[in-house]
């Protein structure tokens with residue numbers, strides 16, 4: 001019997017037992033649904049973290065901290081560090097700080113292009129002539145971090161006298177529009193911390209607005225902070241922190257390497273020297289591990305559903321063989337080969353798997369398309385979809401389930417193939 | 429030509445063996461119509477199964493066109509049956525849920541007849557059994573006589589050289605039964621193929637060229653053209669037509 005004819009006969013047999021076929025398929029469909037969703041969520045999640053990481057980090061960049069000192073089990077021994085290391089009492093920064101000495105050591109490492117301490121100067125406020133004063137968190141601008149601009153643009157580096165505002169500040173500072181802010185100046189007022197509280201020393205730093213950034217769904221930072229060039233941030237930092245206890249200590253430094261492939265070797269070298277470095281890949285890896293675990297759990301549920309449906313297929317196919325004993329006997333009497341009879345039943349099982357796969361993954365796609373906007377809204381992801389369906393994944397699920405179904409239909413198919421036609425055609 | 433030589437078929441194991449066929453010998457020339465006659469349980473169906481290679485007795489030979497089919501591999505017997513033989517059964521065994529077209533198509537699919545040729549063959553055959561107007565009807569909607577006509581169409585669509593019919597009229601009234609007989613003998617005469625009818629109806633048997641009468645698994649008599657010719661002998665004998 002030709003394959004085409006066998007497939008057609010298999011399909012016809014199933015159509016003649018519609019309810020049974022549909023119910024068996026639905027059981028597999030539940031598995032297909034869950035598995036398709038888990039793939040979609042995994043793909044979507046990874047794409048999301050990928051987007052986050054590439055928008056916020058740079059493959060050429062490592063963020064370096066000082067490795068925490070060896071911690072012993074149980075309560076920590078008290079050591080009197082009243083000087084620079086005092087911050088180790090801070091639970092959020094168990095590590096000690098990096099100082100200029102460290103920076104010099106890191107710069108000397110092979111393939112390191114530059115080291116920029118992370119200046120985050122705490123200034124008093126930002127304002128503009130005739131406007132109110134606002135608190136101003138400041139970060140350093142990095143050309144590799146992709147921002148969405150609603151006005152202007154800063155794709156290369158910022159000059160020392162330039163600033164990137166967010167839309168919210170544009171509004172607060174009374175600009176008519178985002179576009180209107182470009183090229184105008186804003187004032188940042190900083191207080192020298194070492195000055196006496198009774199006669200505070202203040203200075204006004206003036207910057208030209210270079211660009212206005214959107215509040216992006218991808219931005220980890222910089223969505224509410226103002227961005228200055230590294231140089232400008234350093235100037236502010238120097239002014240604010242000079243002559244304080246913590247001056248010259250940084251929790252974090254960005255290390256630029258001259259080649260993305262060198263990032264890993266630099267990381268190992270830094271680890272040897274007692275620093276902890278995180279590459280863009282590390283950040284992505286950490287986030288993705290989390291997503292992979294979630295996806296794995298969903299996949300597990302799907303696999304469980306498929307496992308259950310296997311017994312459904314075996315049962316249905318056995319009943320089908322029993323019901324069609326005479327038909328099988330007749331086909332064998334007419335010269336149908338054992339192999340072809342077995343194949344006929346395996347194809348029927350494959351059809352059931354195909355149907356289940358199509359129904360299940362189809363439902364998953366429909367459910368996903370409906371749910372995506374709600375998920376994005378609930379997690380405020382903007383226009384990002386958390387469920388990404390790929391035709392390849394869907395095809396994979398369908399083919400996989402067909403294979404599983406055929407495997408499940410193996411025993412009943414064998415029974416059919418081995419059936420003795422004389423016994424099958426006995427009528428009395 | 430079909431030669432049956434020294435065929436013995438036993439059922440059961442050591443203590444409870446039952447001999448369904450006991451040293452059966454006869455020869456059927458090509459194009460003959462043969463009735464296998466006998467009471468219920470005498471071994472008629474078993475003999476038919478042996479002659480068609482469906483059943484494989486431990487002892488004896490069944491030689492068709494010089495080839496002992498009991499020596500063939502299962503695959504070769506299957507090909508033999510799909511291309512050279514066909515069957516009609518007492519209880520029709522048409523596929524109730526399938527259309528007449530698909531019922532008749534089955535042996536063509538098994539014999540791997542090219543798709544293009546099938547429709548013409550099926551229509552022609554359905555016409556010869558007067559069921560062309562039912563080509564799209566489901567077999568379950570047919571009457572008993574129509575079902576058996578459909579079974580005849582299915583049996584002859586592939587132009588078999590040997591047609592086996594096991595009590596083809598057993599479930600039918602005499603008028604519809606006669607129609608089936610006419611179709612069978614018509615095909616036998618027109619195509620020159622061999623027709624082997626298992627029956628316990630002496631009137632039907634009389635219409636055949638050869639009547640083989642079986643009793644308790646042994647051949648009681650072989651009657652050729654309504655004249656008694658040969659009594660049962662344990663040695664093979666050729667029967668000339």
Ligand SMILES: Nc1ncnc2c1ncn2[C@@H]1O[C@H](COP(=O)(O)OP(=O)(O)O)[C@@H](O)[C@H]1O
Pocket residue numbers: 439440446448466467468469470471472473474475
């Ligand atoms: N599988 C079997 N096991 C045991 N005995 C069987 C089997 N098949 C048939 N028989 C016996 O063989 C004898 C011949 O059967 P069968 O050829 O079907 O008779 P008929 O067709 O002449 O009515 C019967 O007595 C029947 O009971």
Ligand SMILES: [Mg+2]
Pocket residue numbers: 472473474594
């Ligand atoms: Mg019988």
